[in-house]
Amino acid sequence: MNTYDVIIVGGGAAGFFAAINIAEQNSAIKVAILERGKEGLQKVKISGGGRCNVTHAEFIPSELVLNYPRGEKELLGPFHQFMTGDTIDWFEKRGVELKIEEDGRMFPVSNTSQTIVDCFLKEAEKHNVQVLYNHSVKSIRLSEDVMLSEVEASHTQETFLLETNQGDFSCKKLLIATGSNPKIWNVLEELGHTISQPVPSLFTFDINDERIKDIPGVVAQHVEVAVVDSNLYSEGPLLITHVGMSAPAILKLSAFGAIELAKRDYKFDIEINFIRQSFEDCLDQLKALKQEMAKKTVYKSTQFDLPKRLWHNLVLASSMTNETRWADLNKSQLEQLAAQLTKAVFKVTGKSTFKEEFVTAGGINLKEVNFKTFESKLYSNLFFAGEILNIDAITGGFNFQNAWSGAYIAAKAISQELGGKS
16 A cells, blocks of 8 residues: 555646645655656646646736636635736746736746646656656545545544555545546546536537638637527637637637537537627618729728638628629628628537647536635545636636646645645
8 A cells, every 4th residue: 555645636737736835835745646647747738839828817816717617606716815926926936937928828938838847847856746657546435435424523534545557545635636537527426526517618610601611711800709599609809710710709609608519519500790890880881881982892892800801702792793893782782791791690510629728618516615725525635626627718828727726725725734834
């Protein structure tokens, strides 16, 4: 039996962050990370296109939580404990300077995720955290399978027993940080925890439509997108891809609509307002343009700051040719163009993964977690951090901030309970 004070299951962002902070606060605490892969921090390595989007430059907790479709209410308190500024400070104290990009995303100044990976590995070694790779956890139980709800005074004496593919382990405190891992979710279900059904989040839309077929790479800078027959809505930049649509306007919609869109089997209609004006206002402007630009062709007279190629396709979709002049437009054509600009409907036929962002909506039911410590309400001394919980965010560094905050708060609670400094 391999015995530790603290075992952390999962050698990813949350796992390493928690382990380092526990060991740093009290060097006497014996900490081990059990990682099923041959190396850890894989998601850190590939995130942000290999640059690692560490966090987002949002410094107000009540604003930051708005980026979490699941977890908004629960994270408000934790973000008052450990926030974006604390993340920046933590890394800078360990020699990793971060920079803010125009869209608010924050990356290491080095522009490589290896800087973050190296920082974690160095800190883990410095504080004698034992990182055990190729260790896959098969089962978790208490030494006498005692649940907190059944035992009041004596539960703190219990130890966790973990069966792995490389032997058995025991510990006083256990932190699970395995992300979206169905096997560990199953293990936790056997312990009595409830798992919210996992579904994909942060995905792009597959759309086969003549209006976007030949213009991949075109970006409409600020659009409004709504799922027809629902309350789902988002806005922001929209990118036309080889298979459909992506960028923040779409990704945000996929995150906030993760459960609803899964129910629809990723087949639904979206309505796009490319110019963020009402149909009526747009129609009035088009009528004015008909007078002002009478002799010019509509096709070559790009309007509303739209990308030229997108304008061309929307014009052609409005019963016009590339030779149609403004003066020749009839009422129907004007109305069709106004509709294409302000309420164009596209049929979504499926989803595609967004780059290497593997984000899942689902996980441990948030009602079963104490968010002051990230400890299980069912078992004392069992903690969680990161995407193992039913918390997920839109793209932009928010998922990592959830990992840092949860891991830090859990680490602080564990360290204090084991006699660490406050």
